[in-house]
Amino acid sequence: MHRPRLVALDVDGTVLDPETQTVSTGVREAVRRVVDAGGHVIVATGRSMLGTLPILDELGLHSGAALCSNGAVRVDAATRETVAVETFDPAPVHERLSALLPGSNFAAEQVGTGSLVTGWFPEALLHGPQRPADVDELVGRRVPRLIAHWAGHTPDEATEVLAGVHLPTCTYTIDHYAAWVTVVPEGVTKGAALEKLRTELGVAVEDTFAAGDGDNDIQMLEWAGHSVAMGQAPDPVRAAAAEVTDTVAEDGLVMALDRWLRLSRP
Structure with missing residues (x-):
């Protein structure tokens, strides 16, 4: 097993339970374990920058990058400023x-x-x-x-x-x-934005992990070396992932992250 050096996480339905609008203690602790193990944790979400910053605070992420608006906006997690923005004529x-x-x-x-x-x-x-x-x-x-x-x-x-x-x-x-x-x-997806980031960080494809539950996560799941669909995800999302974990309400992300960390230890 390869070490989880780049971990990409969707927010709504993966990190955050849409029913309760909360991030569980279990998820926060699991993310911290990934960081402590030397992994880059990247929030990759359809949310805007303003909707993403509170999630970074909840997860205790104060370095690296966040990918917002399905990858159209990259934010520096340390300074909370935009690094890159891609636009189109609406x-x-x-x-x-x-x-x-x-x-x-x-x-x-x-x-x-x-x-x-x-x-x-x-x-x-x-x-x-x-x-x-x-x-x-x-x-x-x-x-x-x-x-x-x-x-x-x-x-x-x-x-x-x-x-x-x-x-x-x-x-x-x-x-x-x-x-x-x-x-x-056009061409902007979570997967495409993550591939740019992976190349910049010098992380091997085998050392990437992604978890999500929505249509906008499919390219990200197909991109990752190891991918996990949440238990409530629809069939096309589940089909794009290497495995399916429990639902967000059941802390399925915690199970998936801890399993990968455990199996990747020498």
């Missing part, structure tokens, strides 16, 4: 999604300050200040992330409507908890 994407998902609320991320929104979003889902904007203002500048929330519809409905749809110059994923479409620049 205007054609908004036009297309507005037609396909009528009645959706949209949010355009403003890195480090909040979001421009066409309608109010639940605070537990869209972190940071929300500023109402008309469509012209919403799409008037390049953004790292655009969200469409098709309230009153299911993720399966959104998936059916968007099947085979290509959004110009973008990559999109659909949440499995709500009809929530996250759009980022």
Whole structure:
């Protein structure tokens, strides 16, 4: 077994229980054991920078990097400042999604300050200040992330409507908890961002670990030397992983991390 030198962790549904909106003591302690063993722990999430920083605090991560907005935004975990931001033109994407998902609320991320929104979003889902904007203002500048929330519809409905749809110059994923479409620049995924980081750190592929539960985690799970899907993950996510652990409510991440640490010891 190889040592867990780079450990990439999704947040919602993996580190944090969406039902209770908490990070368990077990998860915090398991992450600390990885750090103490010399591993780089990287939070890789669809959340914005503002939604990610409190998670870094909860986990006690004060060095290295965090990958936010599905990899479009990289943050220095020590300084809490952005290191790199990738953006796209949201205007054609908004036009297309507005037609396909009528009645959706949209949010355009403003890195480090909040979001421009066409309608109010639940605070537990869209972190940071929300500023109402008309469509012209919403799409008037390049953004790292655009969200469409098709309230009153299911993720399966959104998936059916968007099947085979290509959004110009973008990559999109659909949440499995709500009809929530996250759009980022084309080619940007958690897996692609982690590969850049892995190369910079000089970590071997065999020494990488990733855990997640959502559609936006699939490329990350396929990238990792060892990958774990959470027990509540849908079938496509489970199929992308080397193993499936217990659910987030059952501290499945703790089991997976401790097992890998135990087996990797000489």
